[in-house]
Every structure is written in structure tokens, then in C-alpha cells.
Amino acid sequence: MTAKHYLPLLILPLVVLAFFAWRRYGPVNATAVPGRWSAEQAQIWYDKEPWLVGANFIPSTAINQLEMWQADTFDTITIDKELGYAEGIGMNVMRVFLHNLLWEQDAEGFKQRIDTFLQIADRHHIKIMFVLFDSCWNDDPKPGKQPAPVMGKHNSGWVRAPGTKRLNELSTWPGLKAYTQGVLTAFATDKRVLLWDLYNEPTNSGYGDGVLPLLTETFRWARAVRPSQPITVCQWDDSRRVTAFAFANSDVISFHNYEDAPKLEKAIQGMSKMERPLICTEYMARTKNSLFSTCLPVMKKYRVGAINWGLVKGKTNTIYSWTEPMPNGQEPTVWFHDIFRPDGSAFDQRETTLIRQLTATNATAKPVAQR
Template sequence: MKKWSKERIWDWYKRENWLRGCNFMGSDCANRIDQWQELGFKERLKTADRELKLAASTGFNAVRLILEYIIWKEDHDGFMERLDQYLDMAYQYGIRVMLVFGNDCMLPYKDPNSHLHSGVQHFDIGYHGGRKNSQHSSLNKESGYSLLDEPELANDIYKWVAEIIDKYKTDPRVVIWDLYNEPGNAKREELTKPHLKKFFEIAREINPMQPITSGVWRINSNLDQTLCEVEQFVLDESDIISYHNYGNYIENVEIISKLKKLGRPIICTEWLGRVKHNTVQEMFPLFFVEKIGCFNWGFVAGKYQTYEPWEGTWESYYRGEPNDYDFTKWFHDLYRINGRPYDPKEIDIIKRLSREADLLKI
């Protein structure tokens, strides 16, 4: 099957209520292995249930979940059961799920085993993502490491992608397939290209009822000069256009204006970086007016600590580089660990515009 025609994707998009939500991980998860492994899952599921209920009451109707191949490989049946529990739990609160497979937001190859094992997960206090050695560091000069770099594992990862898409290809609990997170990031352009193409081939062959996408992330208002080859590929092959941006309001207005020229619906699958002046007060109303689906990063502050700034922003500051970072603000996340808002005014905006969208059926 080829990608959806513009007529088909617009017909699908117009039938959908405005998609808004977050990239979700329970506050008691140190990372995605913690999120999906059996160890401690019963307690973490209780946390996720409480926090997904909070997401629904905030006005969200979707979440983006990044899956973890390692757990599927080590505990296939358990992983599949836990994934189904997540989908069921979200759906009971009126929340549908965008599922993500590949991921190029990765640490360098020199330390491939630091975060690729099941069991008790270490995390560092005071660091974005719970890691001193961060994939967000500007000092990383080597390509990020992926299990797809291991030839004996790549075919197995393709089977993982195929099994899950095939299982949920007609499931209303799944809203969109996001095949690969930030393809080409961490200096992986040429490394990722063949695997990204294979992921799209697998999805097209299965032909799910949900649209397929992958997001461009290295993007500003000049698309021609900022996109690497793999990002151009996903713009060419995605049913629905998706992008990431943590820049300010004006930058996003310019990006949206450029992406609109592609003639397809748009969703922003990562946003909210208060330190960089990407705020709820400006961005959420913009997405509402434009009917651009939006998934901010983070929800309840916890072990993953994405309220802390990116390591790269600290490094830039200490190098004395010109910037306008506001380190008095949380970077991501909407709620404190006790369930109270980081800023109640943000939640008021989200609730008000979500109610308006549902009333207007936009």
C-alpha cells in the first residue's frame, strides 16, 4: 500500500476531535524499561491509572507512548499483556494512544549498556531524564547507539514492529502509529535510514486503519536548509505530518506556515520547553486555533525528572554563549508529584480550550 492520499487523511482528520495530550510516563518510572518491565509493574500501573485519570480531567484525549523492544525480547508474553493493560486503562478514560517504536534520541555508542538492561533502574537526582550522561548533552560527538546497529537484532526488531502493528491495526484504542522518534538525531542519519525505510515498508504492508507518521525534529522556518535526508523521507512518506519543536511562539508560527504548504494535517508530537520560552500560555492556544494535534513532553514530575533543563542548555550557559534561557522555570511537566499543577493558570487554559474544542467538535 502507498501512503494515504491527501483526501483520505483529511477525511480521517476531520472526523477526529482535536487531538491533545502528552508524552506519557508514570511519575514512578525511571525510564521506559521501568515503564514496561514486570518488576514493580503492578504498583506502577496504579500510578499510571491515577495519572491517566488526571490527564482526562485536564482535558486530554490522547497520549504518546514510546515502546521498549528489550522488554518484548526478554518477556514477550508479559510485555504484550502489559501493553494491552495500558491501552485498556487509557481508553476507559477516553484517551487513545499513539504508539512509537524506533528512537534516535540516544546516548553515544561508547556506553551502549548503561541503560539497556531490565531489572532495577538507576537514576541520577537533579538531571533531565535521570542521567548525568545525557543524550541531550552538546558534548556528545559520537553517533547515538541503537540496538538496530546489531545485525542479529535488527530483524528481530522488525518482527517486533510487525507484530504490534498487525495486532492493533483495527483497534480503536490506537489513534496513530509514530514509527520512529526523531530519526537522524544523535548523528545517526546514515545509520538510521535503512531501518526507517524498513519500518515504513512493514507498516504499509500491514495497512492499518490508523495513519502512519514519523516526526521531523531539526526544523525551523526554512525547511529546505534544516532537514536531513531521513527527515525529508518522513515528510515524503508520512500520512499525517508531525514535528517536534521547543522554540518560541514565533518560531512555531513560521514552522506551521511552512508545513501547511505540504497540504496535510499537522500534529506537534513534542513541545513545552518553558526554559526556552515554549509555554502553555502561547502554544496551546496556537494549536487550538490551527487545529494542530499537540502532545507536550511530560505530565507528572517524577523519577525521570524532565522538569530539569536539558544538559545542553546548562552547557551552553556555562560556555558563555548568547542565549535567552529562563532557568527559573521547569522545562517540561504539567503537575507536581502531589498532583497539584506546576502552574494552575496553565491547567485552566488547557481545560478551557479543550472544553471549547469538544463543544465545537473541531
């Protein structure tokens, strides 16, 4: 998922946003939001779970979050089939993106579809990490019919949430608050939900520190709900203020790492000093030498949750690299992300065999009781 989209024209409005938000909400600092779980509470929660292994999930028939969840394109048949592929190799968690427009478009219907999705995942013994906001890829998201994929282009249709316009316009934030608190309240005690990831790669797309005001408010909105599940925001780049804020306010530490195994291990050793559970919520980019064969054993060694990008080749086109599109649509010899083809066959059966072997020692979970 990670790709830096530097947009110089965004810098000035984001600086202005940060200034006015500072005047309204006060200074943003690493301890701004009360309600964080203690390290002991987080560890007790983590110790009750098996080693967490899974993928970032979107069905192969959806190009983005909106197409996955909107009523006319909510594809339960494909979701069920593809979560079955994950279950078959021992995966027990999926990271799944939501979107504020889905709540604003049809809150009750959206909640019902989330519940249906959770029922399907639970039948496959898979818990869900939901992501509320995202700074990556295409700006200005719109509900309704979504575009067709651009041939050979990675994530050509993925959309940001909420997008730059609403990030810059504080008058629209009550709608974002209603979405955040509405979704969390609806599933705050649902055992099928593993944890909440409030904001994916918040500084991406050139946002930098300009995202801090909304990120801070999102933590405040979420903490006010007091969900039974932990809350996190990932570390993914070298933005010191945002990373410090995310680390200081997350119940469990999540991070992205598309480096080779030695660099991954070094990062894990550094973050372990925070003495909180660690979950890598994005990894595995084959042409960058971030591989199942080398990285997954490292994460098992340290009992770090391991959630790779991509399960099934589909409309997101994430078999292609972030920076090397293939306009002719030819399948790359080495896939960038993803594990399975839509028919359930593996890109590399050695990988699925390894994942199955490494997850074999996990206890088989039983479907949790309904809410």
C-alpha cells in the same frame, strides 16, 4: 526530549552501515515505501477526531520505557491516577514509548500489558500514539532492573531503541522486524490506538543519515501490516534527507518544536503547504519560551494536534533542562517540562486553567468498544 548528543566516533561505522545497507536494499529516496495514505484519506481520518491535545506520558514511578512496561514495575495504580490528571484538564491523547527489548523479553506479556494500559487510558477517554524506536539519550539498553535517577539530571535513565550496536548490525534486524510487526499486528484495528509513531527523532545522537536504512525498513515492515491507524515519523532537525523521507512517507505530518510562538506559527504555515494533518508531538520548554500560554492557542488556531513533553514530575527528571543539570537536586524555580506534581497539584495553575479552557469545546469522547 530533544538534545543533540554529538558522538564523532559513531560517524564512520554509520557511514559503513549506510553503504552496505544501500548495497543490500538499494538507494533510499523520498518515495521508497509504497502504501502511504492519500492526503484525502488522512484528512478524512483527522476530521473524525476532536482537536488533539495531550502529553508525552510515562508514569512518575518509571525512569524509562523499560521500567514503565516490564512486568515487575508495571504500575497500573500510578498510570490510572496520572491519566486521570490529564483527563481532568481535557487532554484526549498521550504519546507513549515502547521498546524492542520488551517484545524480545516477553512478547505475550508485553501485549497483555499494552492492552491493560489501553483499557486504563480508554476509561479516561484518552487515545494513544505509540512510539516504536527512539534515537535519544542513553545507548546500549538492557532489560531488567533499571538505574536510579541521577540527581538533577534530565532523562538520566532514558534509553535508545534499538541502540547503536543493533542499528549497525543488520543481522539483528529480524528481531526488530518481529517486534514492529508483532506490535502493529496485535493492535492494527484497535480504536484505542490513535496512530503509530515509528521512530522518535531518528537522526539524534549523531546518527544523521546513518539511520536511513533502518528507518526505511521500519516503514516497510509497518506498511506490510496495513494497520487501520495512520503512520508517522517526526520532523525535528535540519537533516534534509531524513526529513524529506519522513515527510514523503508519513500519512500525517508530525513534528517537534520547542521555539517561541511566532517561530512555531511560521513552521506550521510552512508545513501546511503539504496539505496533510499536522500534529506537534513535542513542545513546551518553559525556559526556551515554548509555553502553553502562547503556543497552545496558535495550535488551536490552525487545528494542529498539540502534545507537550511531560505530564507528571517523576523519575525522568524532566523538570530540569536538557543542558543545565542541578546536581544538588534542588527544584528549579521554573520547570523545564511537566505539568503536575505526583499529588495532582499543578506547577502553575494558570496553565492547567488555560488548557482546560482551550479543550472545553472538544466533544467528550465515549470509551471505544473493545477489540
